Amino acid sequence: MEKNPCTEARLDKWLWAARIFKTRQLAAKAISGGHVVVNNGRAKPARMIRAGDELRIRKGPYIYELTVLALSHRRGSATVAKSLYSESESSQVDRDRLAKELKTQASQILYDPKKPSKRARRQTRLWKREKF
Secondary structure (H helix, E strand, O other): OOOOOOOOEEHHHHHHHOOOOOOHHHHHHHHHOOOEEEOOEEOOOOOEEOOOOEEEEEEOOEEEEEEEOOOOOOOOOHHHHHOOEEEOHHHHHHHHHHHHHHHHHHHHOOOOOOOOOHHHHHHHHHHHHHHO
């Protein structure tokens, strides 16, 4: 008995089609690594999902809470991909807040924009020779 492709889709294929991950391989690695939770349970890449399933995806420091609205086995445009799921309001707010925090932290780190001059490099080499 064959399953109807309109009612179910492989999780890794759907994540790729919804443009959550660039490739199916990246999606499968994230799923296997425990970064994707389906209906509050750990999943495997071949798990079949249906419309209405709840997904929790961790990508780097960000967490996405999605609800599957439609299924697709093909990767389409970004507008088509966006129609496959809806993201919870709290998830969007949390991601925006975290992005602002990370941006603020990055601006507080002081970097020396210039590379050392020839004189400074010579002094460093001499200093290192004297140390050892």
